[in-house]
Amino acid sequence: DVKVTQSSRYLVKRTGEKVFLECVQDMDHENMFWYRQDPGLGLRLIYFSYDVKMKEKGDIPEGYSVSREKKERFSLILESASTNQTSMYLCASSPNQPQHFGDGTRLSIL
Amino acid sequence: QKEVEQDPGPLSVPEGAIVSLNCTYSNSAFQYFMWYRQYSRKGPELLMYTYSSGNKEDGRFTAQVDKSSKYISLFIRDSQPSDSATYLCAAWDTGNQFYFGTGTSLTVIP
Numbered sequence: 001d002v003k004v005t006q007s008s009r010y011l012v013k014r015t016g017e018k019v020f021l022e023c024v025q026d027m028d029h030e031n032m033f034w035y036r037q038d039p040g041l042g043l044r045l046i047y048f049s050y051d052v053k054m055k056e057k058g059d060i061p062e063g064y065s066v067s068r069e070k071k072e073r074f075s076l077i078l079e080s081a082s083t084n085q086t087s088m089y090l091c092a093s094s095p096n097q098p099q100h101f102g103d104g105t106r107l108s109i110l
Numbered sequence: 111q112k113e114v115e116q117d118p119g120p121l122s123v124p125e126g127a128i129v130s131l132n133c134t135y136s137n138s139a140f141q142y143f144m145w146y147r148q149y150s151r152k153g154p155e156l157l158m159y160t161y162s163s164g165n166k167e168d169g170r171f172t173a174q175v176d177k178s179s180k181y182i183s184l185f186i187r188d189s190q191p192s193d194s195a196t197y198l199c200a201a202w203d204t205g206n207q208f209y210f211g212t213g214t215s216l217t218v219i220p
Contacts, residue, residue, distance in 0.1 A: 004153075031206065033208075040118070040212065041212065042198075042210055042211065042212035042213060043154075043198070043210040045207065048206060048207070050206055056206065058207075090153055090154070094208075096204070097142075097159075098142065098144045098156050098159050098200075098202070098208075099156075099208055100156060101146075101153035101154045101155070102153050103152050103153040104151075104152070104153045106151070
C-alpha cells in the first residue's frame, strides 16, 4: 500500500511565523502535490512537483513556497503565516496515475 | 465554470438504500475518472478509478462514466452506516493536474 505521511495532524501557529509542513511518500513517486481544503471550496492546488528540485505553481501559490530536495519528501512553507491560511493542508503523491493522499495537517493561525 | 462540478448535498439515506452520487465535467480531454472517500478529519482515500467510458464494479460500489454527456456517477448498493463520509469525484487529462469536485456529504442512517 502507498503511504503518504504528513508530519503533523494538528498545528497551531501565530501570525507572522514561518511555518513548515512536511510530507514523505514511500513509493518512489515522481509527482507530489500540496492542496488546501476549505468548506465549500473543495481542494485547491497550491504547488506541485514532478521531479527533485522542480516545482510548479498551482492555482493559489501566493504566500506559499515549496522545497523538494529528495524524491520522497515535499515541504510546504508558509513564509509569513496569516489568519486566512488557517485550513486543512493535504499532501498527495502520484506515479502518473490517481493520487494518493496523506491524512492532512489541520493548521490554525492565531 | 469549474472543470468538475459536484452537488455538495448533504445527502441522507436509510441503511440498505442505493446511493447515487453524480458529477459533471467540462473538459473533453479528461481520460481518467476517480472517486475518493473522505472520512471526517482524514485524507481522501482512493475508492474507484476508471478509464474513459463505461462501468467498473468493486463490491458494493459501481463507477460509471458517460463521456458523451460528460457525466460521472458512483453507485453504492446496500449502503451501510460506515459509508457515511464525503465523496469526491475527480478527473485527470494525463497532464500534471487533477481536477476535483467539491465533495458530496453522505450520511447513512441505521
